[in-house]
Amino acid sequence: MEIVDVPEPHEPGPGEVLVGSMAVGICGSDYHFFSGHLTEEAGGGQFPRIQGHEVAGTVVAAGPGSELEPGRAVALYPLSSCGECYPCRAGRPNTCDNFQLIGIHVDGGLQEQLLMPADHVFPIEEDDLGVAAMAEPISIGVRAVTRGRIGADDRVVVLGGGPIGQSVCLLARERGAEVLVVDPQEKRLGLSREMGADAMRWTTPDEVVQHAREWAGGEGVPVAVDATGVPQAVRAAVDMAASAGRVVQVGMSGEEVQLRVGSFTEKELDMLGVCCCGGGEFAEAVAAVERNANTVRRLISHEFELERAPEAIDFAMSNPSEVMKVVIRGA
Ligand SMILES: [Zn+2]
Numbered sequence: 001m002e003i004v005d006v007p008e009p010h011e012p013g014p015g016e017v018l019v020g021s022m023a024v025g026i027c028g029s030d031y032h033f034f035s036g037h038l039t040e041e042a043g044g045g046q047f048p049r050i051q052g053h054e055v056a057g058t059v060v061a062a063g064p065g066s067e068l069e070p071g072r073a074v075a076l077y078p079l080s081s082c083g084e085c086y087p088c089r090a091g092r093p094n095t096c097d098n099f100q101l102i103g104i105h106v107d108g109g110l111q112e113q114l115l116m117p118a119d120h121v122f123p124i125e126e127d128d129l130g131v132a133a134m135a136e137p138i139s140i141g142v143r144a145v146t147r148g149r150i151g152a153d154d155r156v157v158v159l160g161g162g163p164i165g166q167s168v169c170l171l172a173r174e175r176g177a178e179v180l181v182v183d184p185q186e187k188r189l190g191l192s193r194e195m196g197a198d199a200m201r202w203t204t205p206d207e208v209v210q211h212a213r214e215w216a217g218g219e220g221v222p223v224a225v226d227a228t229g230v231p232q233a234v235r236a237a238v239d240m241a242a243s244a245g246r247v248v249q250v251g252m253s254g255e256e257v258q259l260r261v262g263s264f265t266e267k268e269l270d271m272l273g274v275c276c277c278g279g280g281e282f283a284e285a286v287a288a289v290e291r292n293a294n295t296v297r298r299l300i301s302h303e304f305e306l307e308r309a310p311e312a313i314d315f316a317m318s319n320p321s322e323v324m325k326v327v328i329r330g331a
């Protein structure tokens with residue numbers, strides 16, 4: 001990764017907004033992309049690329065037809081869809097076959113200014129742009145609780161206490177659900193407890209499954225969410241789920257996992273995948289960040305200036321247990 005000069009973006013035309021002073025969160029998918037593990041077949045983009053899909057900034061200028069005033073803090077919905085393919089026609093453009101994510105398929109937020117379609121630019125009542133940038137990871141939590149149909153009567157186990165697991169925890173707690181977060185790191189569990197969740201150290205799959213089922217009242221877990229992508233955890237989520245329960249897969253991975261076929265027939269499980277989120281859910285995420293700024297701020301463990309972006313990625317990738325969320329800030 002290197003810092004280079006690129007041409008200035010053009011003046012925003014109709015339906016466009018020029019955003020500057022970006023704050024950008026770095027996440028696991030950035031590591032996968034940077035190390036070349038997101039191939040074209042897996043839906044990844046090509047190099048060279050300006051990374052950054054968890055982006056907030058301020059409006060520099062808005063094209064004709066936009067009401068956004070210069071200086072307004074905004075969070076950016078990173079996904080564009082084609083509107084033509086089956087998932088788009090089925091009303092799920094977040095899984096579009098031709099989707100384009102900023103920072104992966106087209107240039108993203110790790111630059112001084114970025115031109116965006118106006119309907120991807122969401123005003124946010126939050127002065128700290130680093131916190132505002134968390135609207136994107138929070139939007140994954142919104143999508144997860146929507147897909148899992150999580151409500152006030154649910155007992156939800158979240159495997160993985162990283163930023164996405166914490167985001168699911170936050171949104172599920174807001175919906176009134178009881179939540180148990182499982183992670184190997186005590187430090188991460190503390191944050192979940194502050195949101196009113198129960199917490200458990202990841203030990204062995206058998207122990208975790210048994211404890212989770214007991215925690216849920218002995219009948220199994222109504223909703224199990226995997227936010228790790230680790231085969232052992234995915235398997236544990238399926239094993240701990242109650243009959244008629246839901247398993248929500250949020251953690252990304254290219255790994256394969258062995259599952260007992262009978263789990264799905266005998267328990268009639270709903271296995272639900274989560275991919276980014278829709279525009280309406282992004283708006284919900286912006287509102288969730290506004291309501292929970294103090295909690296969301298705690299997700300940010302490290303900050304770097306834009307000039308030190310290469311160092312920031314390197315640091316995040318080589319210190320996975322120390323890093324919760326790295327945010328890179330523009331000037
Ligand atoms: Zn991300």
Ligand SMILES: [Zn+2]
Pocket residue numbers: 081082083084085086087088093096097098099
């Ligand atoms: Zn499409």
